[in-house]
Amino acid sequence: MNLRIVLSSLLTALLLTAFRADQPAPVQLLRLRCELLTNPEGIDATAPRLSWELSGPARGLEQTAYQVLVASTPEKLAADEGDLWNSGQVSSAQSVHVAYAGTPLRSRTLCYWKVRTWTTQGPSAWSAPARWSMGLLNYLDWKGRWIGFDRAFPGDDETTHARLSARYFRKEFKADKPIRQATAYIIGLGLYELYLNGQRVGEQVLAPGPTDYGQGVKYNAYDVTGLLKAGPNAVGVTLGNGRFYAMRQNYKPYKIKTFGYPKLLMQIEVTYADGTRDIVKTDDTWQGTADGPIRTNNEYDGEEYDATREMPGWATAGFDAKKWLPAELVQEPGGAYEAQMNENMKVMETLKPVSIKPLNGGKYILDMGQNLAGWLRLRVQGKAGDQVTLRFAETLQPSGELYVRNLRDARATDVYTLKGGARETWEPRFVYHGFRYVEISGWPAGPAPTLADFDGRVVYDDMATTGALTTSDATINQVYRNAYWGIRSNYKGMPIDCPQRNERQPWLGDRTTGAYGESFVFDNSRLYAKWLRDIEQAQKADGSIPDVAPAFWRYYGDNVTWPGTYLTVADMLYRQYGDQQVLARHYDSMRRWLVYMGQNYSENGLVTKDKYGDWCVPPESKELIHSKDPARNTDGALIASSTYYHLLDLMLGFAGVLGKTRDADEYTQQMAALKTAFNQKFLNRESCQYSNNTVTANLLPLSYGLVPPEAEAKVFQNIVDKVMVDNQGHISTGVIGTQWLMRGLTQHGRPDVALRLASNRDYPSWGYMAANGATTIWELWNGNTADPAMNSQNHVMLLGDLLIWQYENLAGIKSAPDAPGFQRLEMKPTPTAGLTSVQASYQSVRGLIKSSWKQEPKRFSWNLTVPGNTKAVVYIPAKDAEKVQEGGKKASAAPGVKFLRMEGDRAVFEVGSGNYAFVVK
């Protein structure tokens, strides 16, 4: 042993003795994740990125080095043998997105890993082990054939409101030796449920994630070792339509994409204890039927289930399948087979209804007390053939009946036919509804239904809630809650616009900045990374990007604002999650689109192509959907050109990150030329008004850095005047302007105006929605009075930058722009007259961040938490740094706190990880 090793083991021994009972815990490594997923199964990233969190005994914990071990068995890992990868001790502070760099990973490789770190507070022990497994990386890894039935069956109906019964497939097989391990790989289109020996595999619902199936499909992988047994086994799969057999058939085929009849490709790979392997795969020895209990399933229209047709035991060995048909070999859907690396949907919450009221005609109205997306589970007793019908809606008519006109032609109706006898429990499998109210009819004779007979099942992507925020303002809190429910309602394996009417499309423009705000509330990193892939797959060879992706509705029309979301979401993933890979992966496609737009739609130095304007501004009359008043609307050419400038700016940033200097020069030049042309065309140099002086017309150039410095103050004043004088403290922006409004007002020195907009309860405002019964966010500011043709009660696009403002500006939880992924926090809360406290927390990629402050007449107090291996620059409202205390001491002398400078009426300090309690008296 050389001296260094002796010394270091002595030191370790010393440290270990030092951390006994009365000592604080040593450095800990927590939340190990691979590609930001916990122990993912079947991934296809060949250099997967590993992340961990650190927590330490004292303030200011910093990682100085790490070592990662990846082993092919848990035993090897336990013996510290990284046969796949031993990174060695790497001097680095990086604890997020450390890319695997070991032996090339192949299909099916099981990877067990752990990490240890060296820090400013001593070394950590090895972390607890974590794992991931590789999926099927090659086309030829798929050994089976696609099976299905390429036709309709009696009882199906292929007119516009297509009805197709679910298709069931099964196969028996024998495992003749003890099993060591088994994995199932499945692509079940449109939607599948997988059973092994009668048991449901996994908790996912409505899987897999939707894609443009002609471009590519997602597979899921499950470790099914525990579900198989030596001897006879059976696998069963139910297929629903999903978006594959689209909800509308033979209807506007130029717009609505449909892909064919449900189909399945799967295999179960079994490794026996003796090391031999077997593979059970789809082929024409499988059996299938369309005669099961799910009689019809259609995402818009609902599901009908006839329990008298149940087939007990169909997914177990020994079932009598005489009446089943041989499965037919069908065409593959085309495109790539990719591992699904975003979370599937799950029942995320079960909610009790709040009231049930009888209506005429033996009907009842059930109120969930909350607008939600998912379905109803019911418990009912009656005779065979009794039929309970459930109709779903967001609101009621004054008569107490359902209001369904805003669902357009979505029938949103589930029907359950009882088998009779004992109490029956049922919930649908292949649909979801956006609803608060349910009309129940056909309830069997006997006792009337009660609340106990029903559960609301809240369904969305299985992602963690990462944020929590409350303030001293009840309206802000209520709107936050409505936003929370709106966002979870509209995550459906892709971000959709609404969950209730005959639409439910992933419109790009609805998420331009929304995705960023949402990222504080939910861990949406995987969903949006998947969505970028959807958008990439939707891009045409010439560069054109549609307004909806996956392009289930084909809206290729070219405009700047909706497709531009491709870039803003990539930017969000980089800033909020430190994901640099998305920039590298999508850079070329983003650039192709930007160049394509520039080449095809330039006019006098501007890029003017627009379609939606400032979508959904508050209209002049409360019945209207879209304003026709030129004074309320903003010139589309201004919106397009300023947005194009902003997108060039984003590209400039991406080029910088990726070291593409030549491109960067090109963007810089284009921006300079565009700025000149833009101000020439739209800016009135005297009044400092842009175009027709709407808030949006002035706000976009101001937010994007287009305004000449000497005009900035006046342009901003025009915005404030418009809000406070012309609109008496009310919002006048639509989907576009609202994306910058709250931050813009705050950053330019009028947080009071932002607060006014956020706490309003009269029209138009988010609070007005809440005051008028909204439990989510409406599509329209006048959602309670507008025409039902386009009036969803559960949209998120009008949130604009409200959530970003709440977290970054109110609570002060913000990633410094030059330190993405919260490497360094910029904590600058905004105490404003009328708001006395804010409490917020956010589970970032680096760990839990907290900020809560309170403004009392002569005292400002602020408690905050900075996660391990992270720093924060904190901006404390104080005219004099000497007045700032931390933990009862003068702040500048407190441990881990460093005074940096005064900045206006803020004392600026730097702190490391830990908990802090600042007070200014």
Ligand code: RAM
């Ligand atoms: C409607 C919805 C949707 C929006 C498009 C342009 O279908 O309001 O959210 O993005 O129009």
